[in-house]
Amino acid sequence: MKLSDFKYNLPEKLIAQYPSEKRDKSRLMVLDRETQKIEDKIFSDVVDYINPGDCLVINETKVFPARLMGTKDKTDAKVEIFLLRELENGLWEVLVKPARKVRVGNRLSIGNELVCDVIDNTVSGGRVVRFRYDGDFFEIVERLGQSPLPPYVKREPEPLDKERYQTVYARVRGAVAAPTAGLHFTEDILKKLRKKGVKIVPVVLHLGLGSFRPVVVEDLSRHKMDSEYYEISEESAEIINTTMKEGGKIVAVGTSTVRALETQVTSEGWVKPEKGWTDKFIYPPYEFKIVDRLITNFHLPASTLLMMVCAFAGRDFIFKAYRRAIKEKYRFYSYGDAMLIL
Structure with a gap:
C-alpha cells in the first residue's frame, strides 16, 4: 500500500x-x-x-516535561530546547528552536540551575548537548520544564496538562x-x-x-x-x-x-x-x-x-x-x- x-x-x-x-x-x-x-x-x-x-x-x-525555555549566553536570545533522549549521563539529544541560531560551541542557560553546551549536530537536524547542573537533573527539569503537548494542540501548556x-x-x-x-x-x-x-x-x-x-x-x-x-x-x-x-x-x-x-x-x-x-x-x-x-x-x-x-x-x-x-x-x-x- x-x-x-x-x-x-x-x-x-x-x-x-x-x-x-x-x-x-x-x-x-x-x-x-x-x-x-x-x-x-x-x-x-x-x-x-x-x-x-x-x-x-x-x-x-x-x-516528563521535556520542553525547556532558555537563552543563549552573550546575546540573551530566547531558545526552546526539547529533550529527546539521554545518550549518557548529562549528554542529551535535543531539538532546538530557532535551529539556525544554535550552533556547535554555543552555551545555553535555562533559569539559574541548568547550563548546556552544544557539542554536535545530529543527522535529523537536532543537537547533542552536555548539561551542567547541581543536584538531580530530573528534579530540576520537573521544576523548569513544560508538558510537551503535540504540535496540533494549538495552545500553550496549562496546569491541567x-x-x-x-x-x-x-x-x-x-x-x-x-x-x-x-x-x-x-x-x-x-x-x-x-x-x-x-x-x-x-x-x-x-x-x-x-x-x-x-x-x-x-x-x-x-x-x-x-x-x-x-x-x-x-x-x-x-x-x-x-x-x-x-x-x-x-x-x-x-x-x-x-x-x-x-x-x-x-x-x-x-x-x-x-x-x-x-x-x-x-x-x-x-x-x-x-x-x-x-x-x-x-x-x-x-x-x-x-x-x-x-x-x-x-x-x-x-x-x-x-x-x-x-x-x-x-x-x-x-x-x-x-x-x-x-
Whole structure:
C-alpha cells in the first residue's frame, strides 16, 4: 500500500484541544472485525468488552516535561530546547528552536540551575548537548520544564496538562509524548477489570517525537521509524504467554503497547522478555502474532499510527469508521475520543 492510501480530510474543529471533563467520559467507538459492526459507546463501557481470563496490557511510560525555555549566553536570545533522549549521563539529544541560531560551541542557560553546551549536530537536524547542573537533573527539569503537548494542540501548556497528559498508571519516566489510548483509564475502571478477573500487565515503551514525524515517502517500505526504548519484564511475558495458552485475549492499550509486544516474538509465537530499542513499523499487510484486541485513539491522516490500526482491522473498515466518526463529531487525536477494535 502507498502513503496516499491513508490520507483523509478532517475538519480542524474536530481536533481536541483539551481533554474531556472526565477521563472515562470520552466517547468510545467499538468495531467488531468479525461482524463488521460499529457501535457508539462511552469509554467506561469498555469493561463490558473485556472478559475474565483476558489480559489488558498497558504502557507504564511516564511523560516528563521535556520542553525547556532558555537563552543563549552573550546575546540573551530566547531558545526552546526539547529533550529527546539521554545518550549518557548529562549528554542529551535535543531539538532546538530557532535551529539556525544554535550552533556547535554555543552555551545555553535555562533559569539559574541548568547550563548546556552544544557539542554536535545530529543527522535529523537536532543537537547533542552536555548539561551542567547541581543536584538531580530530573528534579530540576520537573521544576523548569513544560508538558510537551503535540504540535496540533494549538495552545500553550496549562496546569491541567501535567495531570491529564499522563496516564493514571504512569510509572517509568522517559516519554516525551503520552501513550494517549491510556489517558481514558481511571483507577475505578482498572479496579472493575481486576474484580472481573482480567489480568492487567505492564510493559514500557518510551514514546519519542517520532510519534508525530510525518511519513514523506509514497513507498511505505522506504519509511524508517525512529527507535524507541522498550522493556518487557519476565513476569509480564509469562502472564501474557499463559493467557494465550489458556485461550484468553490479549488486549493492547495503545499502538505503543502493540509495538512493544510485536517486536520480540519467538518462532513459536510467544512474547520474549526483553529490553532494548525498537524501530518496528507495522503497516498493511501485517500478521499480528500477539495482540487480539486494540484500544486506540483516532489518528492523523497518513500517520504510522493510522497505518498500524489499518493493518489490524483492515483499511476499508477503519476508513468507514473514521467517516462515521467525522459525521458524528467524535474528537480526534491525543486528547480526543477512543476506539476499541474487537
